[in-house]
Amino acid sequence: METKSAYNxxxxxxxxxxxxxxxxxxxxxxxxxxxxxxxxxxRLELAKGKGYETYDSMQAVLSDENVDIVLIATPNDVHKDxxxxxxxxxxHVICEKPVTIYSADLLDIMxxxxxxxxxxxxxxxxxxDEDFLIVRELIxxxxxxxxxxxxxxxxxxNGIPGDxxxxxxxxxxxxxxxxxxxxxxxxxxxxxxxxxxxxxLSTILDTEVDDGFTxxxxxxxxxxxxxxxxxxxxxxxxxxxxxxxxxxxxxRDWDLSGEVVxxxxxxxKVEPKPIQAGRGLTKTMAPPSEESTIRGPIERAETxxxxxxxxxxxxxxxxxxxxxxxTEVHRVLVLIETLFEAAEQNQVIHRDx
Amino acid sequence: METKSAYNxxxxxxxxxxxxxxxxxxxxxxxxxxxxxxxxxxRLELAKGKGYETYDSMQAVLSDENVDIVLIATPNDVHKDxxxxxxxxxxHVICEKPVTIYSADLLDIMxxxxxxxxxxxxxxxxxxDEDFLIVRELIxxxxxxxxxxxxxxxxxxNGIPGDxxxxxxxxxxxxxxxxxxxxxxxxxxxxxxxxxxxxxLSTILDTEVDDGFTxxxxxxxxxxxxxxxxxxxxxxxxxxxxxxxxxxxxxRDWDLSGEVVxxxxxxxKVEPKPIQAGRGLTKTMAPPSEESTIRGPIERAETxxxxxxxxxxxxxxxxxxxxxxxTEVHRVLVLIETLFEAAEQNQVIHRDx
Numbered sequence: 001m002e003t004k005s006a007y008n009x010x011x012x013x014x015x016x017x018x019x020x021x022x023x024x025x026x027x028x029x030x031x032x033x034x035x036x037x038x039x040x041x042x043r044l045e046l047a048k049g050k051g052y053e054t055y056d057s058m059q060a061v062l063s064d065e066n067v068d069i070v071l072i073a074t075p076n077d078v079h080k081d082x083x084x085x086x087x088x089x090x091x092h093v094i095c096e097k098p099v100t101i102y103s104a105d106l107l108d109i110m111x112x113x114x115x116x117x118x119x120x121x122x123x124x125x126x127x128x129d130e131d132f133l134i135v136r137e138l139i140x141x142x143x144x145x146x147x148x149x150x151x152x153x154x155x156x157x158n159g160i161p162g163d164x165x166x167x168x169x170x171x172x173x174x175x176x177x178x179x180x181x182x183x184x185x186x187x188x189x190x191x192x193x194x195x196x197x198x199x200x201l202s203t204i205l206d207t208e209v210d211d212g213f214t215x216x217x218x219x220x221x222x223x224x225x226x227x228x229x230x231x232x233x234x235x236x237x238x239x240x241x242x243x244x245x246x247x248x249x250x251x252r253d254w255d256l257s258g259e260v261v262x263x264x265x266x267x268x269k270v271e272p273k274p275i276q277a278g279r280g281l282t283k284t285m286a287p288p289s290e291e292s293t294i295r296g297p298i299e300r301a302e303t304x305x306x307x308x309x310x311x312x313x314x315x316x317x318x319x320x321x322x323x324x325x326x327t328e329v330h331r332v333l334v335l336i337e338t339l340f341e342a343a344e345q346n347q348v349i350h351r352d353x
Numbered sequence: 354m355e356t357k358s359a360y361n362x363x364x365x366x367x368x369x370x371x372x373x374x375x376x377x378x379x380x381x382x383x384x385x386x387x388x389x390x391x392x393x394x395x396r397l398e399l400a401k402g403k404g405y406e407t408y409d410s411m412q413a414v415l416s417d418e419n420v421d422i423v424l425i426a427t428p429n430d431v432h433k434d435x436x437x438x439x440x441x442x443x444x445h446v447i448c449e450k451p452v453t454i455y456s457a458d459l460l461d462i463m464x465x466x467x468x469x470x471x472x473x474x475x476x477x478x479x480x481x482d483e484d485f486l487i488v489r490e491l492i493x494x495x496x497x498x499x500x501x502x503x504x505x506x507x508x509x510x511n512g513i514p515g516d517x518x519x520x521x522x523x524x525x526x527x528x529x530x531x532x533x534x535x536x537x538x539x540x541x542x543x544x545x546x547x548x549x550x551x552x553x554l555s556t557i558l559d560t561e562v563d564d565g566f567t568x569x570x571x572x573x574x575x576x577x578x579x580x581x582x583x584x585x586x587x588x589x590x591x592x593x594x595x596x597x598x599x600x601x602x603x604x605r606d607w608d609l610s611g612e613v614v615x616x617x618x619x620x621x622k623v624e625p626k627p628i629q630a631g632r633g634l635t636k637t638m639a640p641p642s643e644e645s646t647i648r649g650p651i652e653r654a655e656t657x658x659x660x661x662x663x664x665x666x667x668x669x670x671x672x673x674x675x676x677x678x679x680t681e682v683h684r685v686l687v688l689i690e691t692l693f694e695a696a697e698q699n700q701v702i703h704r705d706x
Contacts, residue, residue, distance in 0.1 A: 016627065020634055129631030144587075148557055156638040157601075157616070157646070158625050178637070196699055198551055200569065200577060204501055204598065214579070216553065216569070218699070224553060226567070231637055234497075234601035234614035234646060237590060245557065248510075248587035254630040261587035263510070272511050274369065277607040278482030281373055284531065284584060285509040293510070293587060346549055346571070348700050 003317055008034035009094075010067050012058065012082060013074035014043040017096055021071055021123075022050070028309040031069070037061050058082060062089035069316075072096060075164040076171025080105045083120060087112045092119040092316055098180040101171040103333035110326050119316045124324045125308060126181040127188065131251045133301035135240050138249055139189055143299075144262055145246030150189060151226040152182045152240055155233035159205050166207045173209030175201065175336055178229040183215075183339075184332045192221035194335065194353040199343040204232050215339050220352075251298055258298040267292045356670055361387035362447075363420050365411065365435060366427035367396040370449055374424055374476075375403070381662040384422070390414050411435060415442035422669075425449060428517040429524025433458045436473060440465045445472040445669055451533040454524040456686035463679050472669045477677045478661060479534040480541065484604045486654035488593050491602055492542055496652075497615055498599030503542060504579040505535045505593055508586035512558050519560045526562030528554065528689055531582040536568075536692075537685045545574035547706040552692040553699075557585050568692050573705075604651055611651040620645045 009025060011018045014036045025031045035053030037060070038044055044054040055061045061070065062085060070086040071094040072079055080100050086093050087109070099122040100106045113120035126132060139147045164170035165177060195218045201210035212230040219225075228237075238258065240251040247262030263269075272286040305323060306314070314320030335353050342349045362378060364371045367389045378384045388406030390413070391397055397407040408414045414423060415438060423439040424447040425432055433453050439446050440462070452475045453459045466473035479485060492500045517523035518530060548571045554563035565583040572578075581590075591611065593604040600615030616622075625639040658676060659667070667673030688706050695702045 016634065016636070125632045129633075131631060149555075154635075154638050156635075157614075157641050158637055158639065161636055162624065174637075181633075198569070198701060200571075202502075214569070216551070216567070218553070230596075232596060232598075234616070234641075235594070235603050235612065237594065241588070241590065243583075243585060245585075250588050259588065261510075263587070271515065278484060279478045280482070280534075281369065282507075282509075283369070283514050284511055284527075285507050286511065288510050288587075346701050346703070348551060350699070 006030050006032045007068040008032050008066050009069040009071055010035040010037060010061050011071045011073060012037045013072060014038040014047055018073035021073060025309060030313040031309055034067060062086060067091060076101055077169060080109060083109045084112045087116045087118045087120060094312060095122050097122055097124055098171060098176045099329055103330055103337055106330050106333055121312055121322050122324050122329045124184050126185060130301050131239055131254060131256060132185045134298060135242060136189055137301055143260060144244030144249050147242055147244040148222060149224050149243040152186060153228040153237050154178050155230040155236045157234045159231050160207055160211050166209060168208050174229045174231060175210050175213045175339060179213060179336060180332060182227050183335050186225055186227060187331060190219055190221060190223050192219040192223060195220045196348050196350045197338055197342050198348045199339040201343045256298055260296045262294045264292050264294050359383050359385045360421040361385050361419050362422040362424055363388040363390060363414050364424045364426060365390045367391040367400055371426035374426060378662060383666040384662055387420060415439060420444060429454055430522060433462060436462045437465045440469045440471045440473060447665060448475050450475055450477055451524060451529045452682055456683055456690055459683050459686055474665055474675050475677050475682045477537050479538060483654050484592055484607060484609060485538045487651060488595060489542055490654055496613060497597030497602050500595055500597040501575060502577050502596040505539060506581040506590050507531050508583040508589045510587045512584050513560055513564050519562060521561050527582045527584060528563050528566045528692060532566060532689060533685060535580050536688050539578055539580060540684060543572055543574060543576050545572040545576060548573045549701050549703045550691055550695050551701045552696040554696045609651055613649045615647045617645050617647050
């Protein structure tokens with residue numbers, strides 16, 4: 001494919017995520033939202049209203065030579081077939097997350113991408129979330145010393161959205177929905193392999209899929225992580241809770257509020273005085289003296305990686321490596337499969353991931 | 354033993370907890386702090402300064418016919434021998450927690466108490482902590498609906514106190530120290546048996562004992578619990594986080610600050626609008642509308658049980674049942690042993706407890 005000033009992209013699946021992509025891509029110089037395919041007529045009407053081409057079949061999209069890129073934002077269960085069809089038709093593909101429900105299906109797609117020489121990249125957009133980038137920098141810079149424990153949570157009180165996300169066959173449930181983001185982020189925080197995992201799936205809402213989960217993950221380098229998604233939480237715990245040898249960092253929410261508290265290396269450690277706590281005294285849980293700790297705000301991330309869409313164009317033109325390598329996406333799916341297995345068996349699974 | 358206007362009590366082990374008991378018992382009508390035995394001379398001097406009898410051996414305490422009750426507040430490893438000696442000498446016994454390091458040792462003590470007809474009761478003082486009593490009432494009153502998940506945490510940044518609490522042979526470590534309280538409280542929140550447990554012990558401080566732990570406990574009735582003690586936490590997560598079918602309750606600290614947020618039964622559920630969160634939209638994690646939830650403060654506990662010491666006197670006189678039954682204390686020790694086992698093996702242990 002010759003280099004173009006802008007590549008034509010068709011959005012397949014024009015629901016919430018599909019139209020969100022549309023808005024973002026409108027702002028991207030090198031990509032042009034060319035058309036939309038959806039099985040719902042009203043969505044095609046919406047797309048027409050925006051001046052996009054509309055298609056009445058996937059075949060029509062794929063046989064249109066004007067189309068360079070297909071963006072798949074359908075329910076999860078059809079990602080694989082659509083992606084493979086599109087790649088075989090010579091299109092590059094951007095696919096929504098979770099890319100597939102099973103890791104083996106992603107390997108099939110990767111094989112076809114390899115064969116056809118087309119670019120296939122998954123929209124793991126939360127690799128660009130600033131809260132995550134801050135945590136990654138904080139670990140790299142040893143802001144709280146050597147980090148040995150990370151807690152990553154998203155909690156809401158709205159239940160699962162009332163669409164295909166409640167259905168197992170469509171890849172619904174929170175472990176696949178939000179889990180894929182939090183676990184993807186987690187794996188970017190360390191170079192270490194996973195040593196073992198355990199998980200509990202919540203099914204309070206009586207849906208056939210999980211309405212949340214708690215996963216405890218141990219890495220070979222000693223790092224431990226608690227990853228939690230909840231949809232029945234009327235009060236939120238912090239988005240991030242990070243423990244290091246010299247302090248603790250908390251990011252409360254996507255507004256990036258939070259704080260870093262560290263031990264003060266210039267003050268000799270003083271044994272704290274016992275405090276009254278409930279019906280007992282405690283020295284262990286007494287707050288450290290004000291002089292012995294340093295409190296600071298959460299500092300904004302210094303390095304923001306190249307945007308997803310411009311990276312995609314660069315990969316397509318052979319000038320950059322993918323910001324979301326398929327091998328990394330595959331590892332997250334293997335982790336998710338292992339968490340499902342651990343939860344089902346209610347066992348710790350010891351496996352190198 | 355005939356009924357007396359006040360019973361004479363000797364404190365064995367006059368360290369932090371022993372002298373704290375002394376202060377509390379001074380305020381108790383029916384108990385009289387009669388004397389102190391400790392192996393450290395300076396502590397005997399302190400006791401003399403308060404006008405207490407002092408003893409130079411345990412034998413001297415036990416052969417003193419004026420002594421009705423022995424209160425054991427020594428390091429954990431000698432609780433058992435001292436308790437059995439005291440019971441055999443005809444004394445009633447109050448013992449600090451954790452009563453023994455192994456559950457089998459408590460059974461031995463219970464047997465001797467049975468044989469001698471003396472009262473043996475463990476000072477599980479945190480059964481009277483108001484934060485715990487509030488959570489128990491909140492569950493009983495269904496304030497947040499049916500409670501299905503409880504998180505109970507204590508977190509400090511001071512490490513383990515620099516005494517025998519750092520040593521394994523003395524029953525040191527946080528699972529035995531604070532764990533025994535949090536687990537004892539947890540077991541009082543449900544009538545259900547435990548189905549399975551997993552645990553991670555933290556050993557960041559390079560002590561031979563755990564400097565904290567995370568335990569995940571599933572009960573047969575479906576209740577799940579996360580119990581956590583940390584001594585390397587510069588920022589605290591809430592003391593209690595309680596999820597029910599209709600809401601969430603949080604108690605932040607021993608000051609009883611916190612809140613209850615419930616769904617408003619008078620407002621029809623509205624699908625929330627998506628919010629921008631990091632580099633994505635989320636409907637699932639959007640805050641519910643203000644009208645659809647009811648926020649309230651944490652209400653103080655209505656029912657405060659009879660105090661430990663007056664209950665002890667009543668048990669001794671046969672007019673009340675023990676506020677801390679030994680069978681319940683035994684169950685907590687079995688749970689702790691199982692958590693050690695789960696952590697050691699890094700496995701979920703399925704066992705009826």
